[in-house]
Amino acid sequence: MSTLDTYIEYFSALRRAPGPVWSAATQNRAPHKPILLLAVLDLVARGVITSPVFDVTGDLVELNDLFTGYWRRIVPLAQTSSIAFPFSRLHNEPFWKLIPVPGKEITQAVINNVSSVNQLRRISSGARLDEALYYLMIQPENRNALREILLRSCFSEQARLDLADQAAINGEAYIYSQKLFNKAHQPKVEEVFGQYRASARDQGFRRLIVRTYDHRCALCGVRIITPEGHTVVDAAHIVPWSTSQNDDARNGMALCKLCHWNFDKGLLGISNSYNVIVSRKISANANVPGFLVTLADRGAILPLDHDLWPAQEYLALHRQEWQL
Numbered sequence: 005m006s007t008l009d010t011y012i013e014y015f016s017a018l019r020r021a022p023g024p025v026w027s028a029a030t031q032n033r034a035p036h037k038p039i040l041l042l043a044v045l046d047l048v049a050r051g052v053i054t055s056p057v058f059d060v061t062g063d064l065v066e067l068n069d070l071f072t073g074y075w076r077r078i079v080p081l082a083q084t085s086s087i088a089f090p091f092s093r094l095h096n097e098p099f100w101k102l103i104p105v106p107g108k109e110i111t112q113a114v115i116n117n118v119s120s121v122n123q124l125r126r127i128s129s130g131a132r133l134d135e136a137l138y139y140l141m142i143q144p145e146n147r148n149a150l151r152e153i154l155l156r157s158c159f160s161e162q163a164r165l166d167l168a169d170q171a172a173i174n175g176e177a178y179i180y181s182q183k184l185f186n187k188a189h190q191p192k193v194e195e196v197f198g199q200y201r202a203s204a205r206d207q208g209f210r211r212l213i214v215r216t217y218d219h220r221c222a223l224c225g226v227r228i229i230t231p232e233g234h235t236v237v238d239a240a241h242i243v244p245w246s247t248s249q250n251d252d253a254r255n256g257m258a259l260c261k262l263c264h265w266n267f268d269k270g271l272l273g274i275s276n277s278y279n280v281i282v283s284r285k286i287s288a289n290a291n292v293p294g295f296l297v298t299l300a301d302r303g304a305i306l307p308l309d310h311d312l313w314p315a316q317e318y319l320a321l322h323r324q325e326w327q328l
């Protein structure tokens with residue numbers, strides 16, 4: 005039996021708990037493990053996972069985004085899951101071993117207790133994949149074969165199509181984020197970005213902007229990433245997509261939810277010397293939290309890579325629109 009056949013057999017025989025909450029889409033069994041493995045295959049394809057050791061001590065935003073993207077395609081909205089759930093249970097498969105933190109022992113009882121990333125990190129710093137499996141994953145053809153077997157052996161025909169579509173979107177989104185990154189290092193030319201699928205565009209733009217700003221809000225400087233991999237920032241357009249169809253990285257900034265809303269409503273802006281502008285409408289409103297007013301004239305927090313700074317021509321259009 006070839007190495008690929010061995011892992012195809014393992015992947016097609018994943019132990020998944022049956023239960024009445026799981027629909028025919030997931031063959032009436034828990035879908036966590038195959039969905040996490042689909043996300044892991046994407047991270048290998050993107051060059052984010054570069055060794056058989058998968059560390060969980062850093063930020064898990066991209067893993068969680070990919071996991072959630074697949075999950076939402078086939079699981080009802082009300083049902084959610086932490087990535088820690090399958091990450092820990094995969095230890096019971098022959099190819100995935102949790103690495104214990106010093107002084108801890110990985111037992112079945114310990115694994116059964118894990119339902120959040122915080123709990124996972126208390127016992128483990130990550131997982132070690134079989135080296136032979138990792139080398140299959142880095143080869144596009146073998147990676148596709150592994151993805152295919154997960155889809156075929158764990159899901160209904162419709163769910164399989166939906167998840168294959170999501171995998172294609174994730175692939176396009178990654179290519180799109182690379183394209184936007186390269187483009188930002190060249191002179192601006194007018195370009196219609198609308199030929200890409202909206203879901204790939206959204207994900208690709210967000211990936212680039214959020215990473216470029218390292219999850220920090222350009223206006224107020226807040227940076228919060230939860231252990232589960234949720235980040236406080238959005239990828240905001242300076243001139244809205246609806247009017248500009250412009251995903252140039254220089255038309256984007258990472259903004260926290262509050263600053264994003266205020267920027268979109270014209271209550272906050274950025275000056276021609278990259279300082280924060282606070283609208284008079286905010287200062288005059290007694291209900292506005294005081295700290296927003298204190299942002300006035302502070303320097304915006306911009307990426308290290310100067311080429312990715314917001315373009316003054318877009319910031320000027322925003323100021324003009326809202327008379328800032």
Ligand SMILES: [Zn+2]
Nearest residue numbers: 221224260263
């Ligand atoms: Zn903010």
